[in-house]
Amino acid sequence: MRVLHLGFEDPRMPGAGGGAVRTHQVNRRLVEQGFEVTVLTTRYPGWNEREEDGIHYVPVGLGNGANRWNRLVAYVACLPFEVWKRRGNIDLVVEDFFAPFSTMAAPLWTGRPTIGIVQWLHATDKARQYKLPLHWMERLGVRTYRRLIAVSQGIADRLSAMNPGIHVDVIGNGVDPAAWKPEPHRGRNVLFIGRLDYSPKGLDLLVDAWKQCCPRIDGDLLIAGGGPDEDKLRAAIHEAGLSQRVRLLGWLSGDEKFRALSDARLVVVPSRHETFGLVAIDALATGTPVIAFDIPCLREIVPPGAGWLVESFDVSAFAEEIARRYAQPDLGGVATFGREFATGYNWDALATLQAGSYRESLDTLSRDATGLQEADYSERV
Incomplete structure (x- = not known):
């Protein structure tokens, strides 16, 4: 099958998130199964068209993509033309939903069978942030689809609420085999890893919680990642008087x-x-055990016994949980259960599920398109 994947983020782009990781990990396994995969991404400083692990990456846009708004606008403007000129060599188009409005309603303009992969639905929050009706764009875009893949049941439920007639396959993310290499041991520091998006990632909540609990903790808070709000985060750490207890590690x-x-x-x-x-x-x-807020999606992958969920956005409760679990004398049983639970998230198995979803979607969408063409012909006759 020839797949054109509208992937938005290149996994090599500094600050790229888990979505780009998922795109690459699944696609490289699809290539091994005989698929031909081309991924159209945004441009970024240092971009290049290349083949990596059998996947053809093509950055789309204008200039060098110096900032995220340039990247977004140029990608949106150029993407339909880039898809249209490749349509003769495509069996299936796959649109990754992306910020800030989720989807470009790709089924309306690709000219080929099209499905979506939904790793996030944050348009409502972006609408509040930018004072634009992005949530309505998201809702209308979802309604143009007949088949989608969601990475969690929580996302699938939200999609079905927007479009009750849609078919959604739930196929999660996997664990890189490299995660199993280090031997588990009791470390000294508390770690955050992720994109440095201040509000969505709760970095403001983390700074406040750390200020409350760090006097009871021997180690430091380590923050690893890159993103648009790094300067804002550094300023917040300084203002909180935590510069000696928080270290930024970079990407x-x-x-x-x-x-x-x-x-x-x-x-x-x-x-x-x-x-x-x-x-x-x-x-x-x-x-390593996990402490998280009790929100949809996270509660699916942080089960009791592998970590702890705290009432959503209760900073004091989060701080107390960090201090309590940091001092817990034996975390070995928690670590063992967490590792056993994580074995269920295997990229090879998930890629096989996605390949099956692609085949079923292509068959269904192609059959439906043929039926519509025949009905239109009969009506004209």
Whole structure:
């Protein structure tokens, strides 16, 4: 099958999130199964068209994509033309939903059978942030689809509420095999890993919680990642008087990321929103317990016994949980259960599920399109 994947973020782009990781990990396995995959992404400083692990990456846009707004506007403007000129060599188009309005309603303009992959639905929050009707764009875009893939049941339920007639396959994210390399051990520091988006990732809540609990903790708070709000985060840390107790590590990937996860005593996920929580499942795979807010999607992957969920956005409760679990003398049983739970998130198995979903979707959408053409012909005759 020839797949054109509208992937938005290139996994090599500094600050790229878990969505780009998922796109690459699944697509490289689809290539191994005989698929031909081209991914159209935004441009960014240092971009290049390339083939990586058998996947053809084509950055789309104008100029070098110097900032996120330039990247977004140029991608949206150029994408339909880039898809249209490739339509003769495509069996299936796959649109990754992306910020800030989720979907470009791709089924309306690709000219080919089209499905979507939904890793997040944050348009309502972006609408509040930018004072634009982005949530209505999201809702209308979802209604143009007949088939979607969601990374969690929570996302699937929201999609079905927007479009009751839609078919949604739930196929989660996987754990990189490198996560199993480090030996679990009791570390000294508390770790956050993720994109530095201040409000969505709950970094303001984390700074406030850390200020409350750090006097009871021997180690430091380590923050690994990159993103648009790094300067804002640094300012908040300074204003809170925490510069000596918080360290920013920059962007980590590969073995370096998994060593950091394994070396931590606890991993914190203070997000206001998540669509899956790849960092949480990665942490469990390395044997490090997770503390997170009790929100949809995260509660699916932080089960009792592998970590702890705190009432949503209760900063004092979050701080207390960090201090309590940091001092807990034996976390070995929690680490063992977390690793066992994480084995269920296997990229090979998930890619096979996605391949099956693609085949079924292509068959269904092609059959439906043929039926519509025949009905239109009969009506004209």
